[in-house]
Amino acid sequence: MKKLLPAAAAAALLAFQAPAFAEDLQFLLVNESSADLVEFNVSPASSDSWEENLLEGGYLAPGYEIDVEIADGATTCVYDIRGGFSDGSEAEDFGLDLCDLGEYTFTD
Structure with missing residues (x-):
């Protein structure tokens, strides 16, 4: 499997603080796409509102x-996802159960 972002950037991608019970x-x-x-x-x-851009300073290339x-x-499983692309297009998806989601794919 291919990965574009360096390990340090990937680790920082979602560096939220979490209590032990979450x-x-x-x-x-x-x-x-x-x-x-x-x-x-x-x-x-x-x-x-949308949380911060988790790819700030980076990008994920096609493929x-x-x-x-x-x-x-948070104790919730239901989240909304938004993607912004270099060609100016955007994609949004609402009400996703991330507790059961194994993979999310952006396509054209």
């Missing part, structure tokens, strides 16, 4: 993937 959510993020993924946001579905871990201390 379960971390993990899934594979795949870019099968035709453009670089330059912005990636994950927010609890109950939130009215590449990266492991994502959300350790934000």
Whole structure:
């Protein structure tokens, strides 16, 4: 499996602080679109705004993937996902159960 971001950037991708009682959510993020993924946001579905860009200073090229871990201390499984691409396009997906999600793929 291919990975584009260096290990240090990947480790910092979702560097949230989590209390010991919260379960971390993990899934594979795949870019099968035709453009670089330059912005990636994950927010609890109950939130009215997007969290910070988790790819700040990096990108995920087409055909590449990266492991994502959300350790934000929340007890919810339901999140919204947003992707921004180098060609100016955006994709949003709402109400995803990240506790059961093994992989999320952006496509055209």
